[in-house]
Amino acid sequence: MVDLISTTPPKSATDLFSDPLDSHPLWFKPTLFLSPDFDSEPYISELRTFVPFDTLRSELQSHLSSLNHELIDLINRDYTDFVNLSTKLVDVDAAVVRMRAPLLELREKIQGFRTAVENLLVALRNGLRQRSEAAAAREVLELLLDTFHVVSKVEKLIKELPSVPSDWSNGDMNLIEKNALSNGTSLQHAENGTNLRETQSMLLERIASEMNRLKFYIAHAQNLPFIQNMEKRIQSASLLLDGSLGHCFVDGLENRDANTIYNCLRAYAAVDNTGSAEEIFRTTIVALLIQKIIPHKLSGVVVGSSGDELEDDYKQIKDCIEKDCKFLLEISSTENSGLHVFDFLANSILKEVLSAIQKGKPGAFSPGRPTEFLKNYKSSLDFLAHLEGYCPSGAAVVKFRAEPVYVEFMKQWNIGVYFSLRFQEIAGSLDSALTLPSLVPVHSSHSDENSQDLTLKQSITLLESLRSCWTEDVLLISCSDKFLRLSLQLLSRYASWLSFGLAARKKGSASSNAGCEWAISASPDDFVYIIHDINWLAKEICGDYLEGVLKLLSTCSTEVLDLVKKSISQAGKSLSDSLPSVINTIIEAVVDKSVEDLRQLKGITATYRMTNKPLPVRHSPYVAGILRPLKAFLDGEQATTYLTNDAKNNLLFGAATEITGRYYELAADLVSVARKTESSLQRIRQGAQRRAGASSDVSDNNVSDTDKICMQLFLDIQEYGRNLAALGVEAANIPAYRSLWQCVAPPDRQSVVNY
Incomplete structure (x- = not known):
């Protein structure tokens, strides 16, 4: 049938002078109807975007008429074959009955087989579910049994520890023999020359390992009644372990037993309780050392201090760290030991130092005395750098700086207030000099030796203020951008003072601008001082002064240094640009x-x-x-x-x-x-x-x-x-x-x- 339908019918007599019956617009493609995935709705929606609906309907009706005409022509052409086909279909019903019987039998067999398979599948799924439930129950049971065994083992190991913690400091053979009755391992270690302290630390490390394992079990079965009934036993064992481990660790610190300390630290790391070890070291060793250097009561009241300076205190603390703390820091930084989780530098040493300063010398953090504040701040930075020297790697330094204690220590230094006070001090000094009612010439013998080539007090004060911004006892490198801005503001203030004064003199009145009285009363000789000072200042600022600033900022990038050089040079040039105005004032x-x-x-x-x-x-x-x-x-x-x-x-x-x-x-x-x-x-x-009738008799020689x-x-x-x-x-x-x-x-x- 497909071949017959696809055959193009011959043209009729009416098609001689018109388009053939299968002629269609370019947008209409009848072949698309034969596609297996043809869908009418998307096809019509797509065509309606650019073909009117009436046109589309007309074209479809035309195509339908063409198909009907083609079908009729096909039937007429092969009519004999159609008739013969119907005459050949003899006894079709009997053949259908014969074929239906085996098909029905096959369907029954297939249905039965399907039902059996479904029953087997249900049974299999039930079996798998029961097996899974049994495995889960077995897993829980094993977990509970393991938990019980671990708790029992921990309790047994804890019983093997000495009953009196203070006896640990005495590692004599009598105590060893006493404990050997209940612990054959202890006797074996004693016979091998291992002291009691180290033995106990090894036992504590083993207990801690078991406690870590116990925490894992509890985390996976914490809601079970069995575990809840064992909570008191677990809590009691945990408290005993913490107490025993703490005493052993203190004993190891006091006796500087490296093996004992190492085992205790591994035990603390196993139970994820690094904070206790850091706190014990702080209170047992560090606090006693710092108390001698910075005395203070526990209430925070100062008991005796020679002032708020910290430089000497930091020197003593550095010596104490080197002498009494370095051994623990070296142990905790042992390679591949797993003890990198401890941070005694921050949480023990720095924490105690911060607490001691806050209680013993609270004034050290006060920016109200800028000179002392800066000295203490720089000493503190040097102390932090010294602590960072004990870090075994760059990653350890980063970790040290990220500790909350380190951040808290840095917050104590209010750099913003310090700069504000310095700003008021430096800028206020220059402003006081520039608000004088007249120029104040200063002889070289009476001026500062660094400014002896300047002639006016106003200019000398400017140079002193500029240099103050970058002196060692004022500058903070972390605030160098602010001090650079202050330097430029000082130069701008001086230039404004000069320009406003010259403008007021030219106007003849200083009432509009306060601080311009000097220009009204100044003589031409006074302006000579200004010309000289401007030349000298411009040379100094763009010369030695600029070089000094760049040297202090030498650690900055090239781009930053270029910007600093450009800004200061431009400020110095702005002073020179005012010279013509001063000369014009003298000329006037x-x-x-x-x-x-x-x-x-x-x-x-x-x-x-x-x-x-x-x-x-x-x-x-x-x-x-x-x-x-x-x-x-x-x-x-x-x-x-x-x-x-x-x-x-x-x-x-x-x-x-x-x-x-x-x-x-x-x-x-x-x-x-x-x-x-x-x-x-x-x-x-x-x-x-x-009018008088006289002739003009004016001589040319007159x-x-x-x-x-x-x-x-x-x-x-x-x-x-x-x-x-x-x-x-x-x-x-x-x-x-x-x-x-x-x-x-x-x-x-x-x-x-x-x-």
């Missing part, structure tokens, strides 16, 4: 004094206006005073002592340029007014002569008042140029001087500046 002060003499040139107008004075032949007296303030400043003690040649030249040229500019402004204004006045007077005179004024100014600026040359300034290089020359020079002299 000198120029203001010079302008007082320059204003006298206004008298030239009164000298030559409406007078018959001849042309001037020499300069005015005021010219000599114009540059006098500048020369006096440059020749002063402060400038000659503290200013460099470059600074002098910059200041000289800047002041000369500014003074010349003021000179030009006043002279140009004077000439302009004179010419305007003369022009007005000339018009008035000419008008009067025309010299006007404006010409006389200009000549006087010309003579004055020539003298002024010579005075500038005497100071070392070429007047022709100053643009304002050339403009002034062009303004007052005669027409035949304007082309060349020659004075």
Whole structure:
């Protein structure tokens, strides 16, 4: 049938001029219907995403019609075969009856066999369940029997221990013989030369091993009544073991019996009770040693102390550890011994040291006295490093630092409060110096020898504060980032003090910024001190100071060191950047004094206006005073002592340029007014002569008042140029001087500046 259906029917007569009957859109694939896993719902859902429902229905109906047509054509084509097929099916019912009988018989046999198998399977499962229950019961029974045997064995071994723990310290043969009656093993060890203490420790280790085994059993059967009934026996045995083991361990510590201590430690490790061994060692050995070094009562009241310093105490404690504790530390660090679970360094030694300091010297942890606090803190770090030296490996060091006692010990040192106090101390000192109402020059003989090249108290205090941040008695390497930030803040505070002061001076009032009074009252000579100190500080900060800081931080990474170097260098450069402002302030002060003499040139107008004075032949007296303030400043003690040649030249040229500019402004204004006045007077005179009918009889040889004024100014600026040359300034290089020359020079002299 499949072959017949898949055969394409021939085209009918109606298909000559249209698509064949099996023509379909590209999205419609009839072959998918023949797929074994074809599902109509996903197929329709997928097509509906891009094909309208009506179109899909129409196409399916068309396909159905095509199939029906094809089926009819197929039947019509093979009709004879279909008819013959029905005629050949003779006596089908009888054949079916003959075939049904054996099939029914086979079904009955299979059903019976299946029932038997199911019964066997049920029986087998019941047997397996019973077997599993029996095995579990047997396991529990064996566990209970083992528990009972272990408890009995522990009790028997405990009875073999000495009845009087204090007798353990005496290992004579009488005691050995006494215990040999009940313990043949003890006698055998005694005969072999093994002392009683070691024998007992070995027995305790054996008991501890059994107790560990007993704990395992109890953990797996703790809810059973049998175990609950044995709890008192187990608890009693555990208490006896702890007491006996403790006494034996103390006896071994007092006699420094390495074998006994080793066996006891293995016993403690077996019962997972390391804390008891650590506590016994602390109270028996360590506490007595520390009590002698740092006396204190159990109540915590100090019974006697020579102060809160810990350095000497730590030295004595180190000696005691080396002398009286090292033997136990070596035993507990024995390789492949399993004793690495003990941490006597932290839970015995450090714990007792911390307790003794808290009770005997509580002030040692107080940051209220920063110097003593820092000394004690550094001594404590050195002590911890000494303890870490007893650790056999790097992993042991990490474990030691992670112990709660170690963490608690470090918490006692409040580094944050210490830095806050140092910050207030250092920053407060500088702030007090910068809030003084005036600059305070300090002679070298009275200043600190490390700052003897500085001249102002404010600058000296800054340098001292900067150095204090990195001195041995102040710096904490763990707080180096904070001290670096404090150093940069100090430099910023000094730079702000300087810039605000200069701004207030330029404004003429210090009311807006407190602490700027010094700049209002400062003289140009005082600013010379500032220039010198800024140069010196910038050189020092970017030089020796920076090298010292980098040396202290040499253990840091290269990236960190680069950042530190960059930040400090930038801070030092910021000080140098303020130098032009200081120089301008000096220039303004000198120029203001010079302008007082320059204003006298206004008298030239009164000298030559409406007078018959001849042309001037020499300069005015005021010219000599114009540059006098500048020369006096440059020749002063402060400038000659503290200013460099470059600074002098910059200041000289800047002041000369500014003074010349003021000179030009006043002279140009004077000439302009004179010419305007003369022009007005000339018009008035000419008008009067025309009204009187007189002819103008003005001689060309007459010299006007404006010409006389200009000549006087010309003579004055020539003298002024010579005075500038005497100071070392070429007047022709100053643009304002050339403009002034062009303004007052005669027409035949304007082309060349020659004075």
